Amino acid sequence: MLMIRHSVGSRLLCQTTNYLIEKQADCWLISLPVDEETATIVLDFQDELNIFVTKENEKTWYYSSDAKMNYQPEDKQLVILADHKTVYPIH
Numbered sequence: 001m002l003m004i005r006h007s008v009g010s011r012l013l014c015q016t017t018n019y020l021i022e023k024q025a026d027c028w029l030i031s032l033p034v035d036e037e038t039a040t041i042v043l044d045f046q047d048e049l050n051i052f053v054t055k056e057n058e059k060t061w062y063y064s065s066d067a068k069m070n071y072q073p074e075d076k077q078l079v080i081l082a083d084h085k086t087v088y089p090i091h
Helices: 036-044
Strands: 002-006 012-016 020-024 027-033 049-054 058-063 069-072 077-082 084-089
Touching: 012 027, 012 036, 036 069, 036 077, 058 077
Parallel strands: none
Antiparallel strands: 002 012, 002 049, 020 027, 027 077, 049 058, 058 084, 069 077
């Protein structure tokens, strides 16, 4: 599951199991389908986001230090370029 949270207060902005993460050089390209309203909310907080992917035994935190993200309305895709990744074990 992928969750996008506002870093101030940890407000959940988006949650989905439908996403794609592709490694690109030293970054990760994260794409997910969202409606325009959700994209607008996420982009309003683009400088203050935490992106988490949770699996059975780990939680991965992705972060875009330069807030590199955009919404592609023709494909209804939110695209985030994350340059930081930290994996935490879940016990």
